[in-house]
Amino acid sequence: MYKKLVLIFILLLSISGCGQPSIEKLNKVGLLVPETVNDQVWGTKGYKGLLKIQSELNVDVFYKEGMDNEQVVRNAIRDFQEKGVNLVFGHGSEYESFFEEISKDYPDIHFVFTNGVAKGKNVTSLNFEAHAMGFFGGMVAGEMSKTNKVGVLAAFEWQPEVNGFFEGAYYQNEEVDVDIQFVQDWDNVPLAMEYLDVIIGNGAxxxxxxxxxxxxxxxxxxxxxxxxxxxxxxxxxxxGEGTVLTSTVQHVDRLYELVAKRYNTGELESGDLYFDFQDDVIDLGKFSPLVDESFQEDLEDHIKKYQKTEKLPNQF
Known part of the structure; x- marks a missing residue:
């Protein structure tokens, strides 16, 4: 009779637990970067996010550089698992295809990457809503251009900030021409320089x-x-404050900290998540002193309205 009661008790526990989300406390965190954490731009941003997690959540963190193909990523994940890592950030859209397959072999690890479509119960994609930041950057360019010609030197056609920049420049200056060139690569400096010469030659x-x-x-x-x-x-x-009028800033470091905290409290969802100005992870950087202060104030007002209404100036 005692054994039967024990079995019934276990069965009731298992039934009551069905459908309840499991809360996995953050243990250790891993970061994969395709190039290096010392590039002073994207890779460095990811590394700073990792350090924020370490500081704020008091957990051990690890990172690996040069993670640019499936085999090295698999080896890294295996090493992370042995160390007790249960949250992994793949710092870029290239990790979408890697994590789709690898995540199936590691159900106790949650995989996160940026700018893509997440496939898997334990995979999350973090997407910056970049159209608005491009729009406000375009407004600055349209305002400051003396030739009424501005350029965009982008990596890929799918970048939403490109169309945003075009719309913002035209909103601010209906006489402006926008020359858009695509490098088709994030890192090809020689080719980017060739396209820059084209843009400059066209008068931007x-x-x-x-x-x-x-x-x-x-x-x-x-x-x-x-x-x-x-x-x-x-x-x-x-x-150079005489060269850089402003910057469209994506605070990847803040976003990684936010995601780690959500995971630690069982609130990190799988699938595709989107973030914008309203989430305090996107904004404009410091303005050059060349940008008139009255224009800066007007632009800040537009940004505040966007944060409240999610409508850009050309949508009112």
Whole structure:
């Protein structure tokens, strides 16, 4: 009789637990970057996010560089698992295809990557709603251009900030022409320089450098030529306040900390999540002193209205 009661008790516990979400406390965190954490742009942002998690949540963290193919990623995940890691950040959209398959073999690890479509019960994609940041960056370019010609040096056609920049520049200056060139790569500096020459040759005096792997050398070239830039991902004012008018900043470090805290409290959802100005992970960087203060104030008002209404200036 005693054994029967024990069995019944266990059965009732198992039934009552069905359908309840399991809360997995954060143990240790791993970060994979395709290149390096010392690039001063995208990779560095991810690394700073990892350090924020370590500091705020008091957990051990690990990172691996050069994670650019499935085999090295598999080896890294195996190593992370042995160390007790249960939350892994793949720092880029390239990890979408890797995690789709690898996540099936590691159900006790939650996999996170950026800018893609998550497939798997333990996979989350973090997506920046970049259209608005591009719009406000475009407004700055349209306002500051003396030639009424501005350029976008982007990596890929799918980047929502590209159309946003075009719309913002035209909203601010109906006389402006926008020359858009796509490098088809985040890191191809020589090709980016070739396209930059095309943009400059077409008369642009402001360029939105929307590629984090090549934007530093491109901005340096613009500085040499006495032209202007709108920075990307990081606040790049330190590259020259007479060159960088402002930057469209994505605070990946803040976002990673937010995600880790959600995981620690059982609130991190699988699937595709979206973040914008309203989440305090996107904003504009420091303005160049060349940008008129009254325009800066107007732009800040537009951003505040967008945060409240989710409508851009051209949507009212």
């Amino acid at each position: 005096d402001v360029v939105y450098v929307a590629g984090d792997g090549y934007n530093v050398p491109v901005i340096e070239r613009l500085k040499e030529k006495g032209l202007y830039a709108v920075g990307f991902v990081s606040d790049q004012a330190d590259l």
